[in-house]
Amino acid sequence: MTLPRAVIVGASHAGAQLTASLRQEGWTGGIVLVGEESALPYQRPPLSKAYLAGKSTLDELAIRSSEFYIKQDIQILDATVETIDRSSGHLSLSTGVTLAYDKLALCTGARPRLLGTPGADLPGVYYLRTAADVELIREAAIAGRRAVIIGGGYIGLETAASLRTLGLEVTVLEAAERVLERVTAPEVSAFFDRIHREEGVNIRTGALVEVLTGDSRVREVILASGESIPADLVIVGIGVEPNTELAAATGLVVDDGVVIDDHARTSDPTIVAAGDCASHNMARYGRRIRLESVPSAGEQAKVAAATICGKSKKIAALPWFWSDQYDLKLQIAGLNTGYDEVVLSGDPTRDRDFTCFYLRAGELLAADCINRPRDFMSSKRVIAQQLPIDRAELMLANSA
Known part of the structure; x- marks a missing residue:
């Protein structure tokens, strides 16, 4: 008797x-x-940090060793899935191979959002998503060169920190009025703005990129204001887009990601999905959310595996994230969507450690904890269990 085969599309987290x-x-x-x-x-998170800074190798970043896959009898194919035929249970690969499956999982991840301005295709303009991307950047990232980073989100700021470590002159261009505007309170934005300026990064907010110019490679970034910023290399970090084309082409429901239920099932209950490509309705937040988070990808994958094996597990863990910049470790518990109050522990205008608590109607929704691991752990517990809080105690919270 032939054993059933499970195929996972996407060698992501x-x-x-x-x-x-x-x-x-x-x-x-x-x-x-x-x-x-x-x-x-x-x-992938270390790509913009330790790997870009040359502090780790790709082998060291491997999630599991080659011996693990051999021992567990897991076959890894280097190929692109071009089509899915759900009726016959077959995948067509770029190698010309047709691969049969009994169970299918889509873990196709996301790709960088492309910069649409003229000159964005010039040599010397980079995106940062894969190890190959970083290797190209490292070749160009020579001490003393001028790097311009378009985008003041986490990937842009992490990259800025790594390039400063390598001795480059760094300018960050953010179209919004503050860095991290979509994801943090003004106090947290101001903190990271201050830290990066102290580290020698030139941060420009409200900076709209008009065109990139150069002859054989990029040489300057022209802003809508007419200002010209010299550049030896440009790194674009303006967000990502989920890789959902394969799912959409085969008729699965897509809504800013492949739509999954609490058991990681897609609109075809025989197909599961997990990770950055998946969109999940989170009852805790009352809406559908696509989380770009390694911990969430891992939890969704565990639930998807249980579902494939006929077991009933649910996606339920509290979302959390992290970011490393210089000597700072930001740990984020929960999602701050809809907060109506901020409580600070510590002084973000002077210190290099503090916590920003996000509340809604007196309930703790989320916490941004900078160099405060104990605040992070306690916040996760309070948010997950919806425990009552005391504002005075929050203000006195610390990592000691």
């Missing part, structure tokens, strides 16, 4: 976790992981 979780849940059939990179699945 979610894809790598799903392969391991399938075996842990008791799947005895075949497992095939299809990815578009020749390297083993690796951690």
Whole structure:
């Protein structure tokens, strides 16, 4: 008798976790992981940090060793899935191979949002999503050169910190009126603005990029104001877009991501999805959310594996995130959507550690904890259990 085969599309954090979780849940059939990179699945958050700064190798970033995949009898294919035929249970690969599946998981992740301004295709303009992207950036990131980063979100600020470590002159251009405007309170934005300026980064907010110019490669960034900013390299970090084309083409429901239920099932209950490509209705926040978060990708993958194995688990963990910049570790518990009050512990205008608590109607929704691991752990517990809080105690919170 032929054993059933589970195919995971996407060698992402979610894809790598799903392969391991399938075996842990008791799947005895075949497992095939299809990815578009020749390297083993690796951690992506360090790409803009330790890997870009030359402090770690790709082997060190591997999520699991090659021996693990061999021991667990997991086959890894370097290919692109071009089509899914749900009626026959087959995938068509870029290698010309047709791959049969009994269970299918989509962990296709996301890709960088492209800059649409003229000159964005010049040599010397980079995006940062894969190890190959970082290797190109590192070749250009020579001490003393002028780097311009378009986008003042987490990826832009992390990259700025790494490039300063490498000795480059760095300018960050943010179209909004403050960095991290979409995701943090003004106090947190002001803190990171201050830290980066102290580290020698030139931060420009309200900066609209009009055109990138140069001859054989990019040489300057022209703003809508007419100002010209010299550049030896430009890194674009203006967000990501979920890779949902494959799912949409095969008729699955897509809404800013492949729509999944609490069990990670797509609109086709025989197909699961997890990670940055997946959109999930979170009862805690009363809306559908696509989380760009390694912890969330891992949890969704574990639930998806259980579902494939016929078990009933639900996506329920509190979302959390992190960002490393210089000597700072930002840990974020929960989502601050809809907050109506901010309580600060510590002084973000002077210190290099503090916590910003986000409340709504007196309930703790989220917390941004900078170099405050204890605040982070306690906030996760309070938010997850919806425990009552005392504002005075929050203000006195500390990591000691």
